[in-house]
Amino acid sequence: MDFDSPDVMKDFPGLYASELNKQCNNDSDYSDENEKAMKKDLIGKRKEKKDKDKGYAALEGESSADENFKSRSPSKTKKAKSFKFSTKTKEKRDKSREKEKDGDKKKDRDKKNDKKLDKEKGKNEKTKKLKQSLDETADIGDILPIFGASIEVAVERSRCHDGVDIPLPVRECIDYVETIGISFESVYKISGTKSKVLQIRKMYNQRGNINLSDYDTPTITSLLKTYLRDLPEPVFTNDLLIRFEEAGAILNLNTREKHLKILVDNLPPYNKLLLAWLITHLHNVSLNEKFNKMSKQNLSTALNHTFHCSSRLLHALLHHCPALFPNTRIERYVPPLESGAKLPEHPVEIDRELKKQESLLTQIHKEMNVCCISKQREELLWEVQRIITQLKRKLKSANKDKEVVEKVEVVEEKEEVKEESQEPSDTHQKKQNLSSVPECQCEDISPVDIEECDVNTESVLDNTLALLQLKNDGLHSLRDSLLKDIQEERNQILMLKSQLTPEMPPVMMIPNENLDEVMDLFLKENQILQIKKINLVRQIIEEQEMCIELKAQIISKS
Amino acid sequence: MSKKPTAQPALHKVIMVGSGGVGKSALTLQFMYDEFVEDYEPTKADSYRKKILLDGEDVQIDILDTAGQEDYAAIRDNYFRSGEGFLCIFSITEDESFQATQEFREQILRVKNDENIPFLLVGNKSDLEDRRKVSFQEASERAKQWGVPYVETSAKTREHVDKVFYDLMREIRARKMEENKTNNGRGKDKSKKKKLKCTIL
Ligand SMILES: Nc1nc2c(ncn2[C@@H]2O[C@H](COP(=O)(O)OP(=O)(O)OP(=O)(O)O)[C@@H](O)[C@H]2O)c(=O)[nH]1
Ligand SMILES: [Mg+2]
Secondary structure (H helix, E strand, O other): OOOHHHHHHHHHHHHHHHHHHHHOOOOOOOHHHHHHHHHHHHHOOOOOOOOOOOOOOOOOOOOOOOHHHHHOOOOOOOOOOOOOOOHHHHHHHHHHHHHHHHHHHHHHHHHHHHHHHOOOOOOOOOHHHHHHHHHHOOHHHHHHOOOOHHHHHHHHHOOOOOOOOOHHHHHHHHHHHHHHHHHOOOOOOOOOOOHHHHHHHHHHHHHOOOHHOOOOOOHHHHHHHHHHHHHHOOOOOOHHHHHHHHHHHHHOHHHHHHHHHHHHOOOOOHHHHHHHHHHHHHHHHHHHHHOOOOOHHHHHHHHOOOOOHHHHHHHHHHHHHHHEEEEEEEEOOOOOOOOOOOOOOOHHHHHHHHHHHHHHHHHHHHHHEEHHHHOOHHHHHHHHHHHHHHHHHHHHHOOOOOOOOHHHHHHHHHHHHHOOOOOOHHHHHHHHHHHHHHHHHHHHHHHHHHHHHHHHHHHHHHHHHHHHHHHHHHHHHHHHHHHHHHHHHHHHHHHHHHHEEEEEEEEHHHOOHHHHHHHHHHHHHHHHHHHHHHHHHHHHHHHHHHHHHHHHHHHOOO | OOOOOOOOEEEEEEEEOOOOOOOOHHHHHHHHOOOOOOOOOOOEEEEEEEEEOOEEEEEEEEEEEOOOOHHHHHHHHHOOOOOEEEEEEEOOOOOOHHHHHHHHHHHHHHHHOOOOOEEEEEEOOOHHHHOOOOOOOHHHHHHHHHOOEEEOOOOOOOOOOHHHHHHHHHHHHHHHHHHHHHHHHHOOOOOOOOOOOOOOO
């Protein structure tokens, strides 16, 4: 869940304001404190609710490890700090800001604040007011930090614009180690300069331009470790960590692998992806043991604290890496082009670049909706927009030259299938799908029939090809409709969130123990249902895939 | 943006605003590439840069072509505050678009908080005289009331297309010079980016 979406900010201005003040109080450690307190306050969710009946039929019961992990989990040890505003620290902060950017810029900012006063008369008075109050005290690194945010939020705030949804700092660290640090002796074991690490962290939080190749390997590995340590909960999630530990301790290799696989597949998507990349990367590092002296065992002991888990678990994951993450390939990140760079010529490349640029543009717009962005960032906004306009023009003129007749046919065909699988979860619909099959069949298959009389082998080939084509189309449309569903659900979430908020404050203010208990109960129940839902959804998808396969077979057979 | 003096030519940032379909993109494309497109394709946001010679001085113009369609209004608003001058466009064949200029003007003033922000009221599609719904008189009066120039253009025939962009840039340039002067005079405050080379007094 994204607790920090603009909507939430809008709805809890008070909460965020106090967060800000708090940040001023503890400058050094603002990022993770901030995020955690926010989460706690927002849902009143208590971490103790490590519930025992997770619904993992495949796994054995609780081990005694429970207590250990409770105390290890980072969010527990933090104490609430008072929300007092300290002018001293604020001054300090202002000074340091002045140091970084030159004086002119700061004046600019002040001036802008004045202007904001008027802007808030506008439609979204609430957000505008919030924006303005934020401008005075903090910059984006304080309001929307990347380090210390949950994985999903961090991805949202700091995307890799090529569609790999892991936070940019992690991706860039991995890239660095894969290319420069892979044969560095004792990589991930030797720590880097702390001040430098903090400096880079700050730059990431402030969305600055960072060139990691200016730093040495230990600094970069320490940065990656800092990122992981700053996470509000382990990448394995608080809820599943124990299960992971249990699975990692299984002696039988096959069983261990099977159980780990199930757990990995049950992680939230962002956690799963991040884990996949990290483990695959570390696996790569261990393959270069000859040079870097870091075996799987060494890596596990060097990094288990970073991962908030035992070295045994880490070792198990590294050992089973190829089986657990067979599809993960470390791909070097190519950021969106900057202005002045030569734009691609081929339509496919143009399209890919366009997606990157649009992703970046969306991100900047999102930042602007929450707070005042830096002058450079504003400049970038125009620049990115300009590149997008250029790319679109290129694409248009490229498309004009191309023949589109063929495409139209394919699209029509797809459309048919799409319509059928519009509502995948509906069983009635499914029946209809099957009954509607004969209709398509006559159109699609007739040419094959004619060929069959002539050449036998060719027709067999054609048949399998047609079958694959049909399956492919079916899967494509399934994907489309799933994506649509996801979007719809996201919208629903946003809507529900906005409905939810007016009732929240009174609930939180009543110090009723019963209510807390009920809340706990509901939370637990909710989680169980959540997991059941995930399993059901997976079943549905599998069945859908079967349906597609069967449909394709029916069509091609008859 | 580089703060270093000279080197880069001055950059003026212009924003096109107005209702959907009045010809913001058509004017922009005519100015940029000397082309006119008959088909209407609503804009989300587009940005262009062009090097030009303004009264013997090399300058760059950044044009941001915004969406008239309300669907994209949120995106549009984000650009307003970095705009240095505005072309507020309506179509002389559509009274509604003329009425809408009032709201655009107010919004811009709200964001910029500056009555004297470089601004032109532009009545486009002057080639469609036979379908005119907004009289020259009426539009000029509104412009006068706002204290801004009024110009009629045709993105189709290119009439006055260069004029509106150049006139606006001159206003922006004059505005920046003025700001620089007050800066030098008072030595503090009102700092804007010094894109113009400061002339020695
Ligand atoms: N005859 C004539 N047609 C014009 C003129 N300017 C624009 N058009 C036409 O009006 C339609 C809309 O023009 P656009 O430039 O796309 O309108 P827009 O203001 O950019 O619209 P949005 O992007 O939706 O805000 C197009 O079909 C143009 O061909 C003009 O000066 N004369
Ligand atoms: Mg347009």
